[in-house]
Amino acid sequence: MPSADAVVVGAGLAGLSATLALAEAGARVHLLAKGHASTHWASGGLDVAALPRAVTVREAVARLADDARHPYAILSDALPPALEWIRGMLQHEGLPYVGTIDGPVVPVPTSIGATRPAAILPAAQAAALRPWEPGERLVVCGPGGFKDYWPHAIARGLRRAGAWWGSAGPERVDPLVVELPGVRDRLNLDAIELARLFEEPGWRWDAFAAIRRALIIGGLDGPGRMALPAVLGLDDHAAVLAEATSELPLEPFEVPLMPPSVPGLRLYRALRAAIVRAGGRVQIGQAVVRIGVRDGRVVEVAMEAAARQFVVRTDMLIMATGGIAGGGLVGHPDGTLREPLLDLPVEAPPAMSWLAREPLAAGGHPLEAAGIRSDAELRPVDASGRPAGPAGVRICGSLLAGQRYLRERCGDGVAVASGWLAAGAHRPSAPRRDAPQSLAGEVAG
């Protein structure tokens, strides 16, 4: 039975942030998860907050924080340093992000030809953030035979009135389908396959040449930018992006696609690499099934394994298990939502209100805000604000009650800030007081 200073459950952005912050601070930390999480499905951007009529992210955060029941009410102070910290880590891993919480929230194109509000994006999507100058054109360019990106449909969507929220969009939007070498003959062609093709220097040289040729033939010259599917390399992304920027006559930016998300995979891999380098452990594959509690404190965390449970002794549990989609909350036929690990009190609307008349109404579905309520240090509390569950537990990410992350686009901000805060609350800068002997410590002794 290994022992650790902390165990983080859940491999989404919240769990990864908490694990990295702990590992970086020198703690022995295990991240345990049943499988991969939201990073593999999401856009790879950092969605912190976006509300109608809020010009900047900071403004949207402030408005959300005004609601005492929103996680930002306790996280808004931690948010700016947490974002700065994670961006520094990502930059160090070769995955820089652009945009700030004081910059404007702007419409950026999606792969279904709509726009989404964004402010902080990976460098590969940076060109989508800049305001459109008069006379600029947007070329939506994708490879022929790729079923997750249809330039003509996207361009048509982006030409619709209102696609750019009344602000100045590109003057023209043109589709361009390019035949890239060998792509149409591939048996499977998903975003991952394309990203790997772009990692082959020879192939991508030919691919960029083909795009240049197609631009000339189509008479699609500058000034302007081009929207490419988000497939510009995976592990060698920085080199591919640099070459795309220098080789293409129009400034390219990536448009995130259907899952699996290549930008999300880059984000996951960068954080995982940083965790492993800092000495943290990431174990993904089986579900955490039991939390051992003694005298009102967490003492161990047990994960399913081949023969007997894998048990990690710890007095610190960070729960980043997600909301309903991630399995952190489980619906039961009696109309209740339960938290399966510790049976913590779940803040949720009464069952009848689940059957909302307008599930996509602007105000949101009542169930969206369900979750675990916490105090200012992210410890779980019950409806009356009294401590709930054993000591040594912190709640992170979309498990926190009071957020509507689909509508408020606050999921990534809540994840990073809560992960960072939960880890900081447990930063073992001094020699450990009560922990079992450290493995490394024993060697030295």
Place this chain on the structure above:
Amino acid sequence: MSITELIEAAAHEPVTSTADGCLKCNVCNTVCPVSRVTDLFPGPKYVGPQAQRFRLAPGSPPQAGSVMPVLSPDHTVDLCSGCGFCTNACPAGVRIAEMNSRARAQMRADRRPHLRDWLLGQPDLLGRVGVPLAPLANAALRNRAARWVGETLVGVHRHAPLPTFSRRSFRTRWSRSRGRRLRAPGSADPERSVVYFHGCAANYYEPEVAEAAISVLERNGLEVIVPQQVCCGLPLISNGLYAQARARARHNLTTLATFARAGFRIVGTSTSCTHTLKAEYREMLDLDDEDARAVSGATWDICELLLDLHERDRLDTRFGRSDRHLPYHPPCQLRSHGIGLPALDLLALVPGLDAVDLDLDCCGVAGTYGLKREKYDIAMAVGQPLFRKLRESGADEAACDSETCRWHIAKATGIRVRHPVQILAAAYVAYAAAEAEAAGAPSDG
């Protein structure tokens, strides 16, 4: 079979029924090392849960008038190497790799096995023939003409990393040095002894691994019992020969269950064999009886057991100093154990030893997969990132818990690869030597 019976059969069928959980999120396709390198394999989602719905339940009678004699809709499932990354990555708990193994067995069920697969499936048979003829057999394995014949007639790739036969099997060496110690469970103390499952690799090819494990166990006050045993059957399972594997499993279970029920722990030096005893007899071969459960619960990987001793303060940690960098590759089978990285924790106890997790996926060989003529190139391509990182590390030795991975990595990189327990055994010897030297030359201090 009626619909109700089919539904009941499915409910009792833990592996294939998990296909229902598939959300088509594609996360499995992002981690598959085989589809990463070849277009021939469409990826785990397609051959796993997606194809599963078209497969008939095992044991169901042939459909009247069916024109399809084969029970798998997609023969590319044979290109699945069984590394299990997809199962670990899946957020919905779909047991994809296990599903693929069953599909392969279904495909092979009504055919006579391919001679090559039948041979590779039985390392014990090869060992019994090869060890007595070791000089001759090893010369043949090194002979290019003989390997060409082997590739042409049998289908084993001429460059496949085949191990060399030991001149004497471990069992012969063991019984000569210690006398026959086929002890009955009643005559030993389960607290002070362990049962050793050496498997085929340690017996016929690498008796030094078995001897290292025994020296480490004995150093820690554990008497080692080596009972009668046959091949665990995993190579047969991976080659789809379930019936033959079941015969071997029953043989082992009969012997080992007696020890397991008497409270003995069964320890193995091959992560593949121990995983088979722990999980595959029950999950893949449907031998989920009392014997199988007892053996599963009693089985430990050698490093898992040693780390457990350490956590209970019962491991002798007087290791000799070894100032060097040691890259460590955790094999895929180890990840399926779900026990963390016990070898890395143990190697951290050796003063001066800087053991680092390479944190890369499969080495490619996946048991017998990479030995096959049609799959060798895939196996080499899969392993490239690992081989590159290993070469760049500049180390002249690496560690890995699984034998076929060791042979494959060593062949591909020219770097010596040892089992972590060999490194620990050497560190005990180094300590004793340093002590002796210190005692012999006191003026040095």
